[in-house]
Amino acid sequence: MHAIVIEKPGDPDVLRWREVPDPVIGHDEVLLDVVAAGVNRADLMQRLGFYPPPEGAPEYPGLEVSGRVAAVGDGVTGWTVGDEACALLSGGGYATRVAVPAGQLLPVPRGLSLVEAAALPEVACTVWGNVFMLAGLRSGESFLVHGGAGGIGTMAIQLAKAYGARVLCTAGSEEKLERCRELGADVAINYRTEDFVEAARPVDVILDNMGAKYLPRNVAALGTGGRLVVIGLQGGGVGELDLGALLTKRASVHATSLRARPLDEKAEIVAGVREHVWPLVESGAVRPILDRTLPMAEAAAAHRTMEESAHVGKIVLTV
Structure with a gap:
């Protein structure tokens, strides 16, 4: 697969689109073929070397994605290959594939595209x-x-x-x-x-x-x-x-922070979002606000835009 690699801490030009090994899913994980990934200020901090991913998380930036299920672990129920989903991550979203704990997956809200859905999980x-x-x-x-x-x-x-x-x-x-x-x-x-x-x-x-x-x-x-x-x-x-x-x-x-919380705490929050927030999204009372989309290989341009505070809402990278 390909992913955005941080060559060394520094300005946006250290972000490089590289071929990297595919992720291997665990017993309770799902493999997603990524369609889009949301950009968050935490990604900028990680690029600068101030916010490393927690132990066991992928080294690539990216805390939320949307995509299609490519494989499911033996212990996963409720998801099948081909399902569309979005997900909260501890890292690794700037890639063409990512392994996700099943408790951090969400269905794409009715009425939204996969690109729009990528702007939702983290926020x-x-x-x-x-x-x-x-x-x-x-x-x-x-x-x-x-x-x-x-x-x-x-x-x-x-x-x-x-x-x-x-x-x-x-x-x-x-x-x-x-x-x-x-x-x-x-x-x-x-x-x-x-x-x-x-x-x-x-x-x-x-x-x-x-x-x-x-x-x-x-x-x-x-x-x-x-x-x-x-x-x-x-x-x-x-x-x-x-x-x-x-x-x-x-x-x-x-x-408080979200990224390094234990899996069970994240799963509880994700379940609350599905129960209480998703109905509001599907009714139109709440909606993702997309400022712009950019190809994932142009992640550096997305980071510059965020650093300049030249956006309203979310910046999304697409595969």
């Missing part, structure tokens, strides 16, 4: 697992997501709105703010010119990809009983936490 599992399973966002509460125009942001806006929350987001341009409003954001805040604390507080749940840079202001924006979930460190990993403010508000901070 849907991230949002459902963190905003709803961990932070427990409920109807009538307020929800703030940073980076509202990105892949996670566009999914978070739609899901939170579908579940009856008041939705706020941040973005860096008027064009992106308008796209967020179109997706359902009640309040869209330009982080370059506005103070999101003043515009948002008090808020019940915050989904944050910035980390240390936003930590004090996120805590300030929380209301009583508020929950902050940090899923990224684009703004650094070491910050000052005001425990007095948390105690006064009876608020909480959670820092």
